[in-house]
Amino acid sequence: MIRVAIADDQQLIRDGFGLILRTQPDIHVAAEAADGRQFLDAVRRDPRIDVALVDIRMPVLDGLQATRELAAIPHAPAVIVVTTFDDDAYVLDAIASGARGFLLKRCSAADLVAAVRTVAAGEAVLSAEVTGAVLDRVRATGPATRVDLAVHQLTPRETDVLALIGAGLNNTEIAERLYLSMSTVKTHVTNVLAKTGSRDRVGAAILAIQAGLTP
Numbered sequence: 001m002i003r004v005a006i007a008d009d010q011q012l013i014r015d016g017f018g019l020i021l022r023t024q025p026d027i028h029v030a031a032e033a034a035d036g037r038q039f040l041d042a043v044r045r046d047p048r049i050d051v052a053l054v055d056i057r058m059p060v061l062d063g064l065q066a067t068r069e070l071a072a073i074p075h076a077p078a079v080i081v082v083t084t085f086d087d088d089a090y091v092l093d094a095i096a097s098g099a100r101g102f103l104l105k106r107c108s109a110a111d112l113v114a115a116v117r118t119v120a121a122g123e124a125v126l127s128a129e130v131t132g133a134v135l136d137r138v139r140a141t142g143p144a145t146r147v148d149l150a151v152h153q154l155t156p157r158e159t160d161v162l163a164l165i166g167a168g169l170n171n172t173e174i175a176e177r178l179y180l181s182m183s184t185v186k187t188h189v190t191n192v193l194a195k196t197g198s199r200d201r202v203g204a205a206i207l208a209i210q211a212g213l214t215p
Helices: 011-021 036-045 063-072 088-097 109-120 128-141 145-152 156-166 171-178 182-196 201-210
Strands: 002-007 027-033 051-054 078-083 101-104
Touching (some): 002 011, 011 109, 027 109, 051 063, 063 078, 063 088, 078 109, 088 201, 101 109, 156 182, 156 201
Parallel strands (some): 002 027, 002 051, 078 101
């Protein structure tokens, strides 16, 4: 059972998300909060929460700051930032704050449920509607020396895996593309994250794009 917290200052949004998620047999809405401080208090009370849907603009404490403060809480949930704002700057701020996913509030019910399951499984997710803007900004920065050095440490197969992470493929798709077992792919992904200093798959994907591995 995936335990979810919903943090949004709009009751209508909390009710809507809750209604969608409660129809799923493997998802339980464990907590709701109207601001970032209430959200952090809920997480401290219930260390079993797996995933949190967090709005960016909330009173008392905004979603990005609340996400950053989760780093000090043991067993903190993975955060999916859900917002009406599709400016790519918010996406990058959310990633930098530690979020594992970014969705727009106009996403479909199916996308919301899929994102919760994806993040609960340890993966990262970006709304397709904002991915293009993120990639444009990352490409505009150009490859850096740090990027080149990080990629240089990888074996040829690890480089292949990094490129496919940058293309948005999950572990199953990478295994099929490279004709590898799932356990081998997981090992390669772990090595890629460790060697490049990437916090998660989103960070690795950005690195792949900056290094020119992913078109």
